[in-house]
Amino acid sequence: MxxxxxxxxxxxxxxxxxxxxxxxxxxxxxxxxxxTPVELLLAAVGGCNIVSVEPLTAKRGHRLLRLAMTVQAEKIESNKLGPVTVTYDVELPSEEADEVFRAVAGRVHEKHCTVSRTLQDGTEVRLKLP
CATH class of the missing domain: 2.20.25 (N-terminal domain of TfIIb)
Structure with missing residues (x-):
């Protein structure tokens, strides 16, 4: 837990x-x-993706020369964000590394990042008061 x-x-x-x-x-x-709490949410999305992409890409024999990302979202209501956009900033050592990176990043986004998947699925948040 x-x-x-x-x-x-x-x-x-x-x-x-x-x-x-x-x-x-x-x-x-x-x-x-x-x-801010919203910045922490965006950092969690980015962190979840990047800490998965790095080792999976390296495991496939491609150490990325630079791996960073920007995670953005705009408020669409005073208490609600619109779509969250993850934009990678990478420097790749080869064309083959580009193919591996894109495949890994796509799989991580679609299947493996717990934070992104939780947001996409709209997980319930419960309140417990004393």
């Missing part, structure tokens, strides 16, 4: 912490050095 704790800090900000002790500062976007 995946689990994070989100809490208000003594300084009045917010942070998310995982069981391994990593943390991310969260805010409204008015202050420096924080992610």
């Amino acid at each position: 995946a689990n994070v704790r989100v809490e208000r800090t003594e300084e009045g900000g917010f942070r998310a912490t995982n069981a391994r002790g990593a943390e991310v500062r969260i805010g409204s976007g008015d202050e420096d050095g924080v992610f």
Whole structure:
């Protein structure tokens, strides 16, 4: 089971912490050095894709010279995002690597990225109050 704790800090900000002790500062976007909740969602989509694409491409014998991406979405309502777009920025060592990268990235997007699949399937979010 995946689990994070989100809490208000003594300084009045917010942070998310995982069981391994990593943390991310969260805010409204008015202050420096924080992610907004929407930015974290986009980072989760990008992170899920990129951490799968990298090893699968390398396993097929193609180490990409550069692998990065931009993940974007616009608000279509005050509380809803429109389509999320993942745009890769890669430098490939060969034409063969391009073919492998495209095949791997497509499979990861369509079948393997838990975050993207969850958004596409519209998974229910439940609220539990004390």
